Amino acid sequence: MIMDTGLSSFIKKLPLSYRKLKAIEEIGNEVYTLKFERKHEFLSGQVVAITTDLSIPPRLYSICSGTEEDEMAILFNVKHDGLLSPLLAQQKAGANLHVSAPFGAFLGDEEPAWWIASGTGVAPYRSMLRSGLHQHKKLIHGGRARDSFYFEQEMMAAFGDDYIRCCSQETGAGLYEGRLTKWIREQEVEKSGMKYYLCGSAEMVVEVRDILIGKGVDIDNIMAEIYF
Numbered sequence: 001m002i003m004d005t006g007l008s009s010f011i012k013k014l015p016l017s018y019r020k021l022k023a024i025e026e027i028g029n030e031v032y033t034l035k036f037e038r039k040h041e042f043l044s045g046q047v048v049a050i051t052t053d054l055s056i057p058p059r060l061y062s063i064c065s066g067t068e069e070d071e072m073a074i075l076f077n078v079k080h081d082g083l084l085s086p087l088l089a090q091q092k093a094g095a096n097l098h099v100s101a102p103f104g105a106f107l108g109d110e111e112p113a114w115w116i117a118s119g120t121g122v123a124p125y126r127s128m129l130r131s132g133l134h135q136h137k138k139l140i141h142g143g144r145a146r147d148s149f150y151f152e153q154e155m156m157a158a159f160g161d162d163y164i165r166c167c168s169q170e171t172g173a174g175l176y177e178g179r180l181t182k183w184i185r186e187q188e189v190e191k192s193g194m195k196y197y198l199c200g201s202a203e204m205v206v207e208v209r210d211i212l213i214g215k216g217v218d219i220d221n222i223m224a225e226i227y228f
């Protein structure tokens with residue numbers, strides 16, 4: 001939801017330019033990847049503002065492709081009562097999108113970290129992985145259903161036992177049964193020398209941040225990107 005805040009007027013003023021849509025794929029239940037022409041350098045973890053039509057204010061999406069890839073990609077889910085995401089899902093290859101230059105400060109680096117995501121919040125970590133930043137990382141992904149673990153094969157191959165899939169409403173081989181907040185509560189965490197990246201719903205980010213601070217993690221070691 002774009003709220004009437006300073007951020008939403010900032011987003012509305014961002015210069016946008018055309019990008020040809022190269023491919024759209026439904027990779028989960030009403031969850032899509034969109035690949036489009038790339039015109040800018042970016043840092044993994046950054047976002048772009050996108051719209052299909054200049055009469056609709058753009059929304060922000062994390063880039064989920066690597067910094068060295070020829071095309072740029074995003075991952076999004078459809079909000080039925082939303083303005084833009086249902087339209088994005090109807091786009092076909094060859095369509096023109098309006099896209100901003102990349103920006104944002106939720107940036108991956110080579111330091112040891114836990115990458116924590118709910119839902120499509122896994123997108124920036126996939127960009128970081130594809131940009132070669134996945135060494136010394138643990139990926140903790142929370143989702144409701146068995147098919148919520150987007151890019152699962154790629155993540156399993158990259159992270160092995162350091163890929164934790166927390167599934168709150170279904171069970172299955174390799175899944176932790178329960179919300180990711182429950183999993184994090186059960187862990188011993190490193191209070192220094194470890195960064196904690198949180199990306200996804202405000203509910204998850206606020207709850208995990210409070211759990212980590214309660215376990216003694218310094219707030220300076222917690223990086224957050226909230227999708228609203």
Ligand SMILES: Cc1cc2nc3c(=O)[nH]c(=O)nc-3n(C[C@H](O)[C@H](O)[C@H](O)COP(=O)(O)OP(=O)(O)OC[C@H]3O[C@@H](n4cnc5c(N)ncnc54)[C@H](O)[C@@H]3O)c2cc1C
Nearest residue numbers: 001002059060061062076077081082083084085120227228
């Ligand atoms: C930094 C950032 C990065 C993001 N990255 C991603 C990403 O990688 N992938 C992704 O899927 N999403 C991402 N998002 C969310 C994305 O920007 C959109 O908000 C999302 O796709 C919904 O857009 P929409 O136009 O479909 O819905 P909107 O029209 O914005 O509506 C969203 C929800 O808010 C409700 N709503 C709308 N207006 C009001 C109102 N006035 N009062 C009360 N409720 C209202 C709607 O009913 C709907 O449920 C990101 C957001 C941010 C801030």
